[in-house]
Amino acid sequence: MNQEFVDRxxxxxxxxxxxxxxxxxxxxxxxxxxxxxxxxxxxxxxGVAGLIFGLLTFGLGLVAMVFVIPAAVVVYYGVTLGSPRRATVGMQVMDIVLTPTRGQPLDGWMAIFHAALFWLTFWISWPITILFALFTPRRQMIHDLIMGTLMVRRSPMVRRWQRRG
Structure with missing residues (x-):
């Protein structure tokens, strides 16, 4: 990673x-x-819907239960983080927003990849992931740096845009 990438x-x-x-x-x-x-x-x-489906199909539908939690995570992040609000429900409550830094749009797929990379890096080594955020100037975690995203406070960002516009 070169210095231009870090200090744009x-x-x-x-x-x-x-x-x-x-x-x-x-x-x-x-x-x-x-x-x-x-x-x-x-x-x-x-899970309840999958269980009901499994009972209706005499157990055959229970095979799909393996995909229930991953599907819930993908749907949640794809719909919330990939929306024009660029924030999950938790992020909206906490007044933060995800912003792309490389000029690309933040769509549903990028949101899903961002979340998948977060869960992967957090699962492998959560202390290192958190330490990255403590020592990067913009409080970016590993997955933010890899995906080219930045997390900022929403309300100050909106006020800043209004002053410039």
Whole structure:
């Protein structure tokens, strides 16, 4: 990773726009916990539907139960993070938004890949993932750096856009 990639002048800088990064890590943790509960509820709903389907098909449909939780996670992130709001429900509650940094649009597929990479890096080594966020100037985690995304506070970002526009 070269220096130009890390220090791009058009990305918000915590030194000049600290309001965009104020309390970002604690907000990300809160959003994660809220999303975890919502994914659990969604998995439970999918699981009950899969169980009913399994009973109606005399057990054949129970084979699909292996895909219930992954499907719930993919649907949740694809629909929420891939929406124009660019935030899951937990992120909306915690007033944060995911922003692409490489000029590409944030669509449903990128949201799913971002979430998959988050879960993969978090599963492999959560302490390193969190340490990355503590020591990068924009509080980016490993998956943010790889995917080219940045998490910022939504309301200060909107106010900043309104001042410029």
């Amino acid at each position: 002048p058009y990305l918000p800088d915590p030194a000049t726009a600290p309001e965009l990064f104020d309390g970002l890590l604690s907000r990300r943790v809160g959003a994660y916990l809220i999303d975890l509960v919502l994914i659990g509820v969604l998995s439970l709903v999918f």
